[in-house]
Amino acid sequence: MTQKQDDNSTKSQAIQTAPVVIDDPIEVRKNKRLALLESGELPYKFKFDADATIFEIRERYQDLENEEGSGDQLRLRGRVMSIRGQGKLQFLTLRDASGEIQVFCRVNDVDEASWATIKSLDIGDFIGVCGEITRTRRGELSIAPGEVTLLTKALRPLPEKFHGLADKETRYRQRYVDLVMNPEVADTFRKRSRILSSIRHTAEDDGFMEVETPMLHPIPGGANARPFITHHNALDTDFYLRVAPELNLKRLLVGGFERVFELNRCFRNEGMDHYHNPEFTTFEAYQAYTDLYGIADLTKRVIQAACLAVQDSLQISYQGRAIDLSGDWPFRPMAELATEAAGEQVDFDRSLEDLRALAEKSGARVLPSYGKGKLINLIYDQLVEEHLIAPTFVVEHPLETSPLAKKHRSKANVVERFELIIAGHEYGNGFSELNDPVDQKERFEAEQAAQAAGDVEAMGYDADYVRALEYGMPPAGGVGIGIDRLVMLLTDSESIRDVLLFPHMRAERQEV
Numbered sequence: 001m002t003q004k005q006d007d008n009s010t011k012s013q014a015i016q017t018a019p020v021v022i023d024d025p026i027e028v029r030k031n032k033r034l035a036l037l038e039s040g041e042l043p044y045k046f047k048f049d050a051d052a053t054i055f056e057i058r059e060r061y062q063d064l065e066n067e068e069g070s071g072d073q074l075r076l077r078g079r080v081m082s083i084r085g086q087g088k089l090q091f092l093t094l095r096d097a098s099g100e101i102q103v104f105c106r107v108n109d110v111d112e113a114s115w116a117t118i119k120s121l122d123i124g125d126f127i128g129v130c131g132e133i134t135r136t137r138r139g140e141l142s143i144a145p146g147e148v149t150l151l152t153k154a155l156r157p158l159p160e161k162f163h164g165l166a167d168k169e170t171r172y173r174q175r176y177v178d179l180v181m182n183p184e185v186a187d188t189f190r191k192r193s194r195i196l197s198s199i200r201h202t203a204e205d206d207g208f209m210e211v212e213t214p215m216l217h218p219i220p221g222g223a224n225a226r227p228f229i230t231h232h233n234a235l236d237t238d239f240y241l242r243v244a245p246e247l248n249l250k251r252l253l254v255g256g257f258e259r260v261f262e263l264n265r266c267f268r269n270e271g272m273d274h275y276h277n278p279e280f281t282t283f284e285a286y287q288a289y290t291d292l293y294g295i296a297d298l299t300k301r302v303i304q305a306a307c308l309a310v311q312d313s314l315q316i317s318y319q320g321r322a323i324d325l326s327g328d329w330p331f332r333p334m335a336e337l338a339t340e341a342a343g344e345q346v347d348f349d350r351s352l353e354d355l356r357a358l359a360e361k362s363g364a365r366v367l368p369s370y371g372k373g374k375l376i377n378l379i380y381d382q383l384v385e386e387h388l389i390a391p392t393f394v395v396e397h398p399l400e401t402s403p404l405a406k407k408h409r410s411k412a413n414v415v416e417r418f419e420l421i422i423a424g425h426e427y428g429n430g431f432s433e434l435n436d437p438v439d440q441k442e443r444f445e446a447e448q449a450a451q452a453a454g455d456v457e458a459m460g461y462d463a464d465y466v467r468a469l470e471y472g473m474p475p476a477g478g479v480g481i482g483i484d485r486l487v488m489l490l491t492d493s494e495s496i497r498d499v500l501l502f503p504h505m506r507a508e509r510q511e512v
Helices: 003-016 026-037 052-062 114-121 164-173 177-181 183-205 244-253 292-310 336-342 350-362 374-381 437-452 463-471 483-491
Strands: 068-088 089-095 100-107 126-135 142-151 229-232 237-241 259-267 279-287 316-317 319-322 329-333 392-395 419-422 426-431 478-482
Touching: 003 089, 052 068, 052 089, 052 100, 052 142, 068 142, 089 126, 114 142, 164 177, 177 183, 183 259, 183 292, 183 483, 244 259, 244 279, 244 319, 244 392, 244 463, 244 478, 259 437, 279 483, 292 426, 292 478, 292 483, 316 483, 329 336, 336 374, 336 392, 350 374, 374 437, 426 483, 478 483
Parallel strands: 100 142, 329 392
Antiparallel strands: 068 089, 068 126, 089 100, 126 142, 229 237, 259 279, 279 478, 316 319, 392 419, 419 426, 426 478
16 A cells, blocks of 8 residues: 555545534534544645636536536536435535536545545535536536545534524624525625726726725714714824715815715714615715716716616616616706695795794604704605605705705705705715805804704814815815615615625624
């Protein structure tokens, strides 16, 4: 007997004689791991080179006839997803990131060590195989290995499947298992990747440059939102996780860049529901020498291109509703929409008392400090937004609720701003950007007053941003698009947690 044969025999015997604890499948696997180590076999190899992916193999040998061998010896690798044994035959299902293939194992085709490895495999193990590509008598494309190598021993069994509401929490917490057991979940995240890539390409093809701006801000700004607070020890200063990159991106317009965008994370210390997560991804773009309407056109093109990146049509279905993303997307004034929904006039000509009564009647929570603009916005939120299904740019927002948007060029009390609503939810927020430093200073002061009155979402006073505007910022349009919501829309996902690989959850109870 050669030294190699002797080693193989020793490893084979060690695997076959591993102590077994029948009642605990994890202990069974741990004992197999221990037996491998004691025999000198590493249960966690360092690498294994493959000749092709499983998808490529299926494409290359799709014309192979039943009971025909290709004559080609190839190396494949992946996770074992099923095991069936019939005496001297073992059938495995091998999965890599591209697909699955059958591994057709015959005892006479492999050496003693490889057969022992095959017989000791568990579902979830990673293996490497080397053998001939063939098609079985029943027409199943397979690899018939002459050699099988254990690459990773899985100690915890995969579940048979996830089902029901109770298991959904487990799926979010253990996304790594969810991805293995539910191919449609992995497909959602492949689509997310294509959506992100499409957005970048659309912006870059339009002359935009991608930039990165700080995540830690000394002053919360760029959006009305409650920030997360952290402390920088070396500077002994509190910082805020950014709620939006807007002010830094517009500083770059002051500096001479004319088209910039950022695709990155923002953080808001707010509630969690189907459409909100405290950590989320946005696309923000700013273009010099354009306005609300120019940036609305960019917004439409970005979303349409993202849709076409994951399907071949602009006709989508979201939660049972058919939505057409093609054609023109209308611009509708907020007050006009609120008037139609309320059945009576909703505008700045109404008294404060009338608007307050209408807002309360609509079900909104009204604070004494709210002005007419805030009340009109509340009435719209309560009565209109959820009923806008087709893509609609809602425009002419109240000045009171829009501290960074330019005043409307011909109408009082409103600004040049849009919110893009699709399927009853906001997907984009864009402005003709405010570039008058005196006006911006006054808006920041109003935000400070609101903050002093108890508004935790009011912006801070950013004196440096005012100083930047004093150097001059060209006319500009800007937009922020919520990527997570867009992915939800384009993958027909019910919850934001379905499109985040690792959504935030309440702390898991740990057993001691």
